[in-house]
Amino acid sequence: MSKRRRNKIPEGLFKANIESLSHEGRGITHIEGKTIFIENALPGEQVEFKYVSKRAKFDQGVAENIITANKQRITPECQYFGYCGGCSLQHMKSDAQLAHKQNVLLEQFIHLGHVKPEIVLPPLEGPNFAYRHKARLAVKYVIKKEKVLVGFREKRSSYVAEIRECKVLHPDVGSKFIAIQGLIESLSIHNKIPQIEAAVSDSGTALVLRHLTDFTDEDIAKLNVFENEHQLKLYLQPGGYDTVERLNKSDLDELFYKLDDYDITIYFKPVDFTQINVEVNKKMLSLAIELLEPNKDENILDLFCGVGNFTLPLARKAKSVIGIEGDKGLVKQAKKNAIKNDIDNVEFFMADLAELDKSNEFIKDSFDKILLDPARAGAKEVIEALNTKNVKRIVYVSCNPATLARDAGILVNEKGFKLTQAGVMDMFPHTTHVESIAVFNRE
Known part of the structure; x- marks a missing residue:
C-alpha cells in the first residue's frame, strides 16, 4: 500500500472519549491503540471529531460536537477562537487553565528533572483579556x-x-x-x-x-x-x-513602563524584549524579590537581564547587582535605565550565556544570590559553568517548563541545591505557554 494511501485522512465524524489533556492543550484519546490529539476537547468529554491529519505514531483531529461537556468548559469570548492561532484555551475556565499549567510544570519536574518542589506556590493571576502589550x-x-x-x-x-x-x-x-x-x-x-x-x-x-x-x-x-x-x-x-x-x-x-513600588521607570525600544503582560510582570517582580530576599549586605547576579526589569528593582534592595545579557542593544538600554533612575550600585555586561567564555569574570566571581530569567532554551550552560559554591539562593523565572525542569535537575542533583518552592504565573492567558518561578536553596 502506498504511503499516500496509508495516510489518507478519513472523512466524516467519529466519536471519542477524552482521557486527558496534552501539554499543548489538546484532548487525548485512543482508537484501536493509536493516540489521537483532538483540539477543542477537554478531559472526561465525549465528542464527535473530524480527522485533520494522520501520522505513523499519532493522529490529529478537531472536536466538532460536544456530546458530554466537562464542567470547566465555557463559551469562548472571541468569535475567532478555533480559527485564529493566537489562543488555544479560551474554551476552558481560567482556574482550569492554571490548574492544567501547574500540572504540566510538576510533571516536567518529575519526568525531566527527577525533582519535586517542597512547596507548590499558588498561581499568580492577572487580567484574562486586553492583557497583551x-x-x-x-x-x-x-x-x-x-x-x-x-x-x-x-x-x-x-x-x-x-x-x-x-x-x-x-x-x-x-x-x-x-x-x-x-x-x-x-x-x-x-x-x-x-x-x-x-x-x-x-x-x-x-x-x-x-x-x-x-x-x-x-x-x-x-x-x-x-x-x-x-x-x-x-x-x-x-x-x-x-x-x-x-x-x-x-x-x-x-x-517606558513604570514600576511604582520601586520608584523606577524602564525605558525601552519597541523591538526590545519586554514582558507582554504588564500587570503580571509587576506581580512577578514583587514575588521574585520576596522569594530571593535580597538585603544590603548581599551581592546579586541577574542573568539574562534584558533592559533591567529585575536588575534595577533588585538594586534598590541589595548591596550591588551585576546584570548579564547576550544582546548588545539590551545591555546599552539597561545602562541607560540605571543612569536615568539614578541607580549606581548596578553594572551591566554583555556575554553569550549559551556559549560561555571561561574568562568572563562573573563566572569566577562569588555571589550571595542569583536571579535568572532565560529564554525558552533555558540556562544549562551557564548553570554548569557558574561558581555557585557560596550562593545561598537562586530564583529561576522560566517561560519553558521543560528546560526549567532539566536545569532544576542539574541544580539539585549536581550542584547541591534544594528545590524548595515552585509555581506558575498567568503571563499568557488562553494559551498553553507556561510561565513559572522556582526557588533553589543551598542544602
Whole structure:
C-alpha cells in the first residue's frame, strides 16, 4: 500500500472519549491503540471529531460536537477562537487553565528533572483579556481577495487569519485591525510589508512596520496622517532591528513602563524584549524579590537581564547587582535605565550565556544570590559553568517548563541545591505557554 494511501485522512465524524489533556492543550484519546490529539476537547468529554491529519505514531483531529461537556468548559469570548492561532484555551475556565499549567510544570519536574518542589506556590493571576502589550502581527496582501490581512496565523496553517479585532491584545492595537488594514491597503508598497510589531507602553503605543521596499513621499504623508489620527507612534524598519527608526524624527519621547513600588521607570525600544503582560510582570517582580530576599549586605547576579526589569528593582534592595545579557542593544538600554533612575550600585555586561567564555569574570566571581530569567532554551550552560559554591539562593523565572525542569535537575542533583518552592504565573492567558518561578536553596 502506498504511503499516500496509508495516510489518507478519513472523512466524516467519529466519536471519542477524552482521557486527558496534552501539554499543548489538546484532548487525548485512543482508537484501536493509536493516540489521537483532538483540539477543542477537554478531559472526561465525549465528542464527535473530524480527522485533520494522520501520522505513523499519532493522529490529529478537531472536536466538532460536544456530546458530554466537562464542567470547566465555557463559551469562548472571541468569535475567532478555533480559527485564529493566537489562543488555544479560551474554551476552558481560567482556574482550569492554571490548574492544567501547574500540572504540566510538576510533571516536567518529575519526568525531566527527577525533582519535586517542597512547596507548590499558588498561581499568580492577572487580567484574562486586553492583557497583551507586545505582539508580532503578520501582514499579507491576498491577491484573490484584493485586500490586506493583518493578524495572527490561522490555526494549523501559515495563512494569516482574517480577523477584525483581538480581545487579548491591548485595545490600542486589538481594536484597530480594520484601520491598520485600511492604511496598508492605501500604500503603494502594500504587498511589501510582511509584519508589524506592536508595543504598548505607559507613554504611548508603537507600531513598527517592516518594509522590504522604500515608501514613497505619498506613503509617508499617509503614515503621518494615520499616526496623528490614531494617536500612535509609527516606526519604520527597512532591515534588521538596528534599522528601526521613528517616522516622526522630531518626536523624542521614549517608550517606558513604570514600576511604582520601586520608584523606577524602564525605558525601552519597541523591538526590545519586554514582558507582554504588564500587570503580571509587576506581580512577578514583587514575588521574585520576596522569594530571593535580597538585603544590603548581599551581592546579586541577574542573568539574562534584558533592559533591567529585575536588575534595577533588585538594586534598590541589595548591596550591588551585576546584570548579564547576550544582546548588545539590551545591555546599552539597561545602562541607560540605571543612569536615568539614578541607580549606581548596578553594572551591566554583555556575554553569550549559551556559549560561555571561561574568562568572563562573573563566572569566577562569588555571589550571595542569583536571579535568572532565560529564554525558552533555558540556562544549562551557564548553570554548569557558574561558581555557585557560596550562593545561598537562586530564583529561576522560566517561560519553558521543560528546560526549567532539566536545569532544576542539574541544580539539585549536581550542584547541591534544594528545590524548595515552585509555581506558575498567568503571563499568557488562553494559551498553553507556561510561565513559572522556582526557588533553589543551598542544602
